[in-house]
Amino acid sequence: MAVRLLSHELSDLCLGKPALRSLSVTSTIAEALEVLKTSDDNFVSVWSCDHKAKTSSGFESAAGFCDNYDDDDCRCVGKVCMVDVICYLCKDENLVSPSVALKEPVSVLLPKIPGLVLHVEPSCSLLKAIDLILEGAQNLVVPIKTKLSNKRKQHQKPSPTVTVHKGREFCWLTQEDVIRFLLSSIGLFSPVPTFSIDTLGIISSEILTIEYHSPASAAIGAISRTLVDQTSVAVVDSEGCLIGEISPFTLACCDETVAAAVKTLSSGDLMAYIDCGGPPEDLVRVVSSRLKERNLNGMLEHFSMSMSCGGFSSSSSDEESMAASPLPRSGRYSRSMSYSARMVRTAEAIVCHPKSSLVAVMIQAISHRVNYVWVIEDDCRLVGIVTFSDMLKVFREHLETIA
Template identity: 50%
Template sequence: MAVRFLNGEVSELCLGKPELTRVAANATISDALTALKTSRDSHVSVWACGGGGPNGSCICVGKFCVADFILFLCREENLTHPFKAFEAPVSDVLPKGLPIVRHLDPSSSLLEAIDYILDGAQNLLIPIQNHHIQRKNFLHRQASSACTHYNGQEYCWLTQEDVVRFILNSVGAFSPIPTCTIDSLNIINNDIMMVPYDKPVSSALGYFHRALIEQTSVAVVDDQNRLIGEISPSTLACCDETAAAAIMALTAMDLMTYIDSGGPPEDLVQLVKMKLEEKKLEGMAELMDDFCESSMSSSCSSDDEYGFSKNGWPSSRSGGSNRSYPGRRSEAIVCSRGSSLVAVMIQALAHRVSCVWVMEEDRTVVGNVTFAGMLRVFRSCAAT
């Protein structure tokens, strides 16, 4: 039964998807941020046309979110003049190497989709046949994917979360594997990224880049490796650009406070400015002033739903906007070695996280379980 399920067409996952927001690869980051703000999506798709595809057609070459730009601002060449980074093409932000977005035929099997994910894909872009669009829209509320017309074709992209959720709905087909412990299934990833709570969070920039690629998180721990919280790409994606300044100025513990829901406390904002001045990062300090002033003015005005800085750059934080995502918190979702696979799947999907931390009873971090790790277990059923 499991093999038959895995051989089903991936188009079955593409029901009821909302419109996909897209930008051209040569668009400026400012344009991409504007598209992101107005779409209320967490990511926008990035497309290359002409020579980028067969016969001059267009292909999706990646995706963009605020977390990408925050880390881009933290590059050494952008710290002195951060406002120039807004003028860079969005393609400069895309990760190099293996593509994280892959095109897939709608008649491809779920097994093929999982193989792409295990090869590093975060999103699968699939052309949708018109007769599928008219089917029941029962996945619309839960989907983290989207459809749009491009090249005269409607597309849908699927995330790792979509695939795991789809499998959970038919998890009985894989019995008894879902009830086995994650320890017995050997899916606990021990190659984890940790940063001490009292260390400058800028020392973990390499970890944040890796977390974006691997769809995981960075653990914040005490001096005995006990878990305090996490900093995840989904959390950074819900922040505004001033998070880049906070990363360059704060400890890991202070950054968790800065990025938690509700916005940073004023004393922490002032601490960031002071630290930036000490490090002679006047450009980042100006960025803080610019966007904080924008946030204050937009909260007092209902004329413009989407915020812009005083220099005209689109701001990720706007007092008149209800733009928010479930990932904006630093609290980590945890389980134990003895947790069942299905229990961890439910935890991850309920909290909309791609990484569940595995802890001992004393809160010492053992490792984590990711969507990719879960899918690897179900993929193995095809070989048995």
């Protein structure tokens, strides 16, 4: 029965998915910011329609996967989010003049890693999709045909940020979408989902950490890497106990001026800065003061303007908030919860125990909209991390044993 489940086509997972908002690969970073700040999604797709088999950004065509997607004259070549912009602005030369940096094409933000975004046809099987994800794909771009796209084709001009090609719009599927689909039929994989993550051997010790009092700027490279790996940077104390995290998922709900905080604050202060629904006034003053000390007048002006306009987005309703799994810690590290109007995110680390069951960890990650869960011992000592990719490997291996 599990084999029959994974023979489902991706069109089954696309039902109800919204059409992708998109940008041309030649758009500026400033234009990307405008789309990100008005989008319900933390990512925006980047497209090249130059009729080349390889795009100018170095991404190879994904044609050939799952029924040979044939619209090679208009392809999604990647995705960007606020974290890409933040890390880009953290470069010294961009801090000096962020207004100039934001005029660069959005293509400079795309990681030169082939295969992160792949085109597939709706007839592609779920099993093949899992294989593509395990090979490194983060997003699978699937053409969809909706009543809305038909109306646009016949009567309206498409929105400049929605990709419509040959009468079709597109959506994309992520690791989270696949995990949600598997969870809906988790009983078919019994008894594997009841096994502990320790027993299944899916706790990875390959994690990126930074000490609580270390400069947050020391984590810039790690943040970029975790964005690709879809994980996070663990913030630990001197004894290796987990205090919190600097998460790309949280940073994606901020604005670009967080780059100033990353360059001037400690890791612990940065967590507080991004975890309050809006930066605390004392930390705003610290950031401003340190920007002045370093003569970073361009970023100081940009930062001050953003703060005067409200800075971070905040939710309009308490009903949108979601409490994270509580992490025991000393009171001096206690921080308030926060959330974004676009998507619920908190800087509280989501944690589990090595003896937690696979299904429990799946539910934890999905409920908090993250792709991973930290694994800690009772004393908060960090053991490792479990990711959606690790979970998918378990289901894939289970299928091989019953084939």
